[in-house]
Amino acid sequence: MSEITGGCICGALTYSAKGDPVRMGQCHCKHCQRASGTGHMSLAFFKKEDVTITGDFTEYAAEADSGNHNIRAFCPTCGARVFGRNSANDAVVAITAGCADNNDWFEPQFIVYNKDKPAWDQMDGNLPAFDAMPPPK
Ligand SMILES: [Zn+2]
Numbered sequence: 001m002s003e004i005t006g007g008c009i010c011g012a013l014t015y016s017a018k019g020d021p022v023r024m025g026q027c028h029c030k031h032c033q034r035a036s037g038t039g040h041m042s043l044a045f046f047k048k049e050d051v052t053i054t055g056d057f058t059e060y061a062a063e064a065d066s067g068n069h070n071i072r073a074f075c076p077t078c079g080a081r082v083f084g085r086n087s088a089n090d091a092v093v094a095i096t097a098g099c100a101d102n103n104d105w106f107e108p109q110f111i112v113y114n115k116d117k118p119a120w121d122q123m124d125g126n127l128p129a130f131d132a133m134p135p136p137k
């Protein structure tokens with residue numbers, strides 16, 4: 001995959017990612033619903049060394065069911081939620097697909113926290129869907 005670029009609404013916080021995503025998925029957990037204001041977040045996980053972040057951001061760490069922390073980074077000016085990481089795995093960064101300048105490449109491979117999925121948030125029924133977070137491989 002060629003380089004992926006993206007960023008927040010005001011343009012102050014940007015990302016670029018090279019290589020292929022480690023995985024791509026959609027999460028319906030209540031935190032993702034609150035963070036996005038919609039039914040899910042669409043996340044592409046990349047190796048940390050393949051991702052470059054520029055600009056100021058604010059982070060908010062919320063405890064996940066696992067006891068680890070999901071750390072969400074957003075633009076302090078426009079509030080767009082641009083990337084995140086998990087305290088349990090510092091080697092991977094999740095960029096939000098919606099913030100990509102062009103996100104045609106995004107292809108969800110799985111759905112997590114399907115138990116919290118709102119009925120109105122339609123997903124591809126052929127994707128593997130997990131009630132919560134599947135155990136790490
Ligand atoms: Zn911004």
Ligand SMILES: [Zn+2]
Pocket residue numbers: 027028029030031032033041113
């Ligand atoms: Zn989530």
